[in-house]
Amino acid sequence: EPEVTQTPSHQVTQMGQEVILRCVPISNHLYFYWYRQILGQKVEFLVSFYNNEISEKSEIFDDQFSVERPDGSNFTLKIRSTKLEDSAMYFCASSEATGNQPQHFGDGTRLSIL
Amino acid sequence: QKEVEQNSGPLSVPEGAIASLNCTYSDRGSQSFFWYRQYSGKSPELIMFIYSNGDKEDGRFTAQLNKASQYVSLLIRDSQPSDSATYLCAVKRSDNDMRFGAGTRLTVKP
Numbered sequence: 001e002p003e004v005t006q007t008p009s010h011q012v013t014q015m016g017q018e019v020i021l022r023c024v025p026i027s028n029h030l031y032f033y034w035y036r037q038i039l040g041q042k043v044e045f046l047v048s049f050y051n052n053e054i055s056e057k058s059e060i061f062d063d064q065f066s067v068e069r070p071d072g073s074n075f076t077l078k079i080r081s082t083k084l085e086d087s088a089m090y091f092c093a094s095s096e097a098t099g100n101q102p103q104h105f106g107d108g109t110r111l112s113i114l
Numbered sequence: 115q116k117e118v119e120q121n122s123g124p125l126s127v128p129e130g131a132i133a134s135l136n137c138t139y140s141d142r143g144s145q146s147f148f149w150y151r152q153y154s155g156k157s158p159e160l161i162m163f164i165y166s167n168g169d170k171e172d173g174r175f176t177a178q179l180n181k182a183s184q185y186v187s188l189l190i191r192d193s194q195p196s197d198s199a200t201y202l203c204a205v206k207r208s209d210n211d212m213r214f215g216a217g218t219r220l221t222v223k224p
Contacts, residue, residue: 042202100146102160104160
């Protein structure tokens, strides 16, 4: 069964450094998403992306975050100047279409900021 | 008011029993509703989705939706120890903005 793949599985970064998290969505999916989950807390929506544009974003997705589809397969989340509170699990998801279509999640990248 | 509310549990049921998980949401305009299962340290795994009022069955799982009451539930019949996980209710506020509840931790005891 096709799946969403994320790399790396664990990223350790010094506070203030930039970090890029990578995702390869399911190949025929057109809509891409990033979520984060701080340890012990709920999964939080960050951003959705379609046709090379952000379609929606949450209040969490501020100027330190950006997303990009640099080529035909990768979808990336960049955090410009990391803070301690950015430590979390970051999940990428994709869906074939929007609306009622379900989103399928990757295994996540655990980001640890020191 | 939280966007998506779930009883955090833990909910404990004996093996073979029915587990009932509940979720309420605040945005009356929400149209699509999803149940995910999350094992500790793992990613959310889709179980079911529902967007019409009533019941939807898939194997041992039944999702129920009542938009007038802003209520979604998930029933798990013949619960197995492998069903022990956190169950996440997710609600789409719009086409691409999906919000999760905090999850209900379910333990199925052999």
